[in-house]
Every structure is written in structure tokens, then in C-alpha cells.
Amino acid sequence: MQEERDVFPTSFLLDDQQRRLILSWSDGHESVHSWEKLRRACPCAFCAGEGGSPGMLQRRQQLNREETTLVNLEPVGRYGLTPIWEDGHRTGIFTFEKLRQLCECPQCRPSGR
Structure with missing residues (x-):
């Protein structure tokens, strides 16, 4: 059994039709992330806030299409x-662990949470 820290993405697919990211992992799992939910989860100080100040995303109900269109991963x-x-925007770093926690696939979110 692989330890969580040994699991890493092996490839990704940007699904433009359904506006989602699909990551394939070294343990065989395939995680699914809607682009808007991924952007709203951005951990950078600008989006999430810092020092008790809210970030840009906490002050906005809606994001525009440019803000929620994923063009690449680095x-x-x-x-x-x-x-x-x-x-x-390109300042949010998602750890592998965080990406696995955010997975929206039926296996990870069986109740649709």
C-alpha cells in the first residue's frame, strides 16, 4: 500500500466541454475537479485572504468565465x-494532498457533498 505522500499525479486532462480537470494518479485513482470549485478553493493570499482579511473570492458571489477557465497546470x-x-491568475499552489481532498468523483463524494 502506498503512503499518501508517495502518491502523485501522472497526467491531466482539461475537459473543456464539462469545464473540469481530470487528474490521473500514481495509485490508479482518477480525480475530478470542476473548474469553478477549484478556482474558489485557490489557497493564495489574493483569493483566500490572509492575516484576518478576506480574499477576493470571499467577497464575490459570482466569478466570470475568464476567472473560471483553466488553461494549464504547472x-x-x-x-x-x-x-x-x-x-x-497563477499564484495558487495546490498540494497533491489538497487536490486529493478536493476530488469530486463519485468514489470520493458518494453522497454528492
């Missing part, structure tokens, strides 16, 4: 990925 060391968004 690896960050051996621990994470940075989404590149159509609006130019």
Missing part, C-alpha cells in the same frame, strides 16, 4: 500543482 517541486487561469 508542477511545483515534487509536492503540488499551480493552475493557470484564463484571466492570468
Whole structure:
């Protein structure tokens, strides 16, 4: 059995039709992430806030199409990925562990949570 820290993405697919990211993992799992939910989960200080101040995403009910269109992913060391968004945003680093926690596939979210 692989330890969680040994699991890493092996490839990704940007599904433009359904506006979702599909990540294939070294343990065989395939995680699914809607682009809007992924953008809303951006951990950077600008989006999520810092020092008790809310981020840009907490102050907005709706995001525009450019803000929620994923155009690429870049690896960050051996621990994470940075989404590149159509609006130019690229400062959020998602650790592999966080991406697995955010998976929306039926296996990970059987009740539709």
C-alpha cells in the first residue's frame, strides 16, 4: 500500500466541454475537479485572504468565465500543482494532498457533498 505522500499525479486532462480537470494518479485513482470549485478553493493570499482579511473570492458571489477557465497546470517541486487561469491568475499552489481532498468523483463524494 502506498503512503499518501508517495502518491502523485501522472497526467491531466482539461475537459473543456464539462469545464473540469481530470487528474490521473500514481495509485490508479482518477480525480475530478470542476473548474469553478477549484478556482474558489485557490489557497493564495489574493483569493483566500490572509492575516484576518478576506480574499477576493470571499467577497464575490459570482466569478466570470475568464476567472473560471483553466488553461494549464504547472508542477511545483515534487509536492503540488499551480493552475493557470484564463484571466492570468497563477499564484495558487495546490498540494497533491489538497487536490486529493478536493476530488469530486463519485468514489470520493458518494453522497454528492
